[in-house]
Amino acid sequence: MSLLAPIADVGRHPGTGGYRRSAWSDADMALREWFAGEARQRGLVLVEDGNGNQLAWWGAEDGHDALLLGSHLDSVPDGGAYDGPLGVVSSFAAVDALQREGFRPARPVVVANFADEEGARFGVACAGSRLAAGALAPERALALTDRDGRTMAEVVRARGRDPLAVGPAEWLTRVGTFVELHVEQGRSLVHDGAAVGVASAIWPHGRWRFDFRGEANHAGATPMPDRHDPVQAFAATVLAARRLATAAGARATFGRLDVEPGGTNAIPSRVQAWLDSRAAGEADLAELVAAITAAAQTAAEDDGTSVEVVAESVSPAVSFDAGLRDRLATLLDAPVLPTGAGHDAGVLSPLLPTAMLFVRNPTGVSHAPSEFADDDDCAAGVEALTAVVRDLAGAS
Numbered sequence: 001m002s003l004l005a006p007i008a009d010v011g012r013h014p015g016t017g018g019y020r021r022s023a024w025s026d027a028d029m030a031l032r033e034w035f036a037g038e039a040r041q042r043g044l045v046l047v048e049d050g051n052g053n054q055l056a057w058w059g060a061e062d063g064h065d066a067l068l069l070g071s072h073l074d075s076v077p078d079g080g081a082y083d084g085p086l087g088v089v090s091s092f093a094a095v096d097a098l099q100r101e102g103f104r105p106a107r108p109v110v111v112a113n114f115a116d117e118e119g120a121r122f123g124v125a126c127a128g129s130r131l132a133a134g135a136l137a138p139e140r141a142l143a144l145t146d147r148d149g150r151t152m153a154e155v156v157r158a159r160g161r162d163p164l165a166v167g168p169a170e171w172l173t174r175v176g177t178f179v180e181l182h183v184e185q186g187r188s189l190v191h192d193g194a195a196v197g198v199a200s201a202i203w204p205h206g207r208w209r210f211d212f213r214g215e216a217n218h219a220g221a222t223p224m225p226d227r228h229d230p231v232q233a234f235a236a237t238v239l240a241a242r243r244l245a246t247a248a249g250a251r252a253t254f255g256r257l258d259v260e261p262g263g264t265n266a267i268p269s270r271v272q273a274w275l276d277s278r279a280a281g282e283a284d285l286a287e288l289v290a291a292i293t294a295a296a297q298t299a300a301e302d303d304g305t306s307v308e309v310v311a312e313s314v315s316p317a318v319s320f321d322a323g324l325r326d327r328l329a330t331l332l333d334a335p336v337l338p339t340g341a342g343h344d345a346g347v348l349s350p351l352l353p354t355a356m357l358f359v360r361n362p363t364g365v366s367h368a369p370s371e372f373a374d375d376d377d378c379a380a381g382v383e384a385l386t387a388v389v390r391d392l393a394g395a396s
């Protein structure tokens with residue numbers, strides 16, 4: 001908690017109490033400064049890659065088979081204090097505990113702050129880790145635009161970074177294992193009666209932009225049967241998404257919406273709506289998104305409007321490394337649980353043995369200001385992560 005305190009006000013909206021820490025915003029820049037200071041204080045060597053990922057090395061920064069820790073500092077709009085930052089401060093706290101006891105890691109231990117994990121600004125989740133891993137093409141990333149129409153290339157250049165440096169990262173080839181600690185986004189650990197758990201899997205998930213187009217006209221002078229109002233097809237799509245996802249035991253959310261031109265007394269010309277959908281299996285997810293798309297098309301045709309659907313960010317199912325998962329679950333005597341939330345650990349898991357530790361969240365709420373974890377549980381998370389580093393980076 002004392003490590004989170006200095007950043008408690010950074011990017012915090014006074015009205016909602018939520019954090020607005022989108023990638024490369026003023027808040028994000030302040031958090032990067034804070035991260036650099038924390039690294040310096042511990043004698044860690046700070047390196048920033050071409051994608052904005054910050055890496056604080058304990059041990060040679062050109063060393064091999066590193067043990068990577070950390071998480072991210074950016075947030076969704078009006079996010080909570082823990083999603084991301086808890087993993088970063090717990091990693092620093094684990095380093096503190098080990099440095100205090102005179103532990104000398106047999107392999108480099110690295111604390112990461114991954115850039116743009118939430119994808120709140122440019123639409124693609126885990127952009128920093130995907131770029132580093134070669135899972136997102138630099139040209140595509142640099143051309144992504146934010147809500148103000150600024151490209152990622154313009155934004156990183158304005159922050160003094162070189163767009164030409166964006167892309168696969170050499171340092172990642174020198175990482176042997178990644179363990180990301182994160183607040184749980186659900187209540188499994190409450191049911192298990194455990195402060196800390198180990199992740200087994202991440203549901204496949206993605207984001208699709210639905211672009212409904214109709215005909216702008218006067219709200220008073222246009223009779224109802226003569227309208228081509230794109231909001232109608234959008235509304236039908238939202239209802240279909242809830243029905244279809246509920247029936248499939250899956251998830252479908254329209255959390256972001258732009259209605260153009262946005263006049264109270266005008267029928268809109270366009271609605272852009274972003275679907276976030278997740279399911280237990282990849283085929284189930286594909287089927288669900290196809291069914292929601294079909295419902296949107298039928299509704300649009302009925303109104304003489306149109307809809308186009310574009311996939312913006314799709315993440316396959318992740319099964320974390322079974323050997324590492326079992327090793328950590330045994331070491332910590334912790335329950336094993338899957339999650340519906342996405343993480344940089346999921347992006348890196350096809351490349352190297354990767355694991356996640358979850359810290360109990362009493363209400364399960366996340367991506368909202370009321371996201372919470374108890375101090376004692378956070379301390380248990382640090383203890384668990386410390387034990388993991390001792391185990392994975394101890395003298396062989």
Ligand code: GLV
Pocket residue numbers: 118125340341342343
């Ligand atoms: C990230 O937290 C996500 O699951 O979208």
Ligand code: MN
Pocket residue numbers: 076083118367
């Ligand atoms: Mn998140």
Ligand code: MN
Pocket residue numbers: 072083084117182342343
């Ligand atoms: Mn997160």
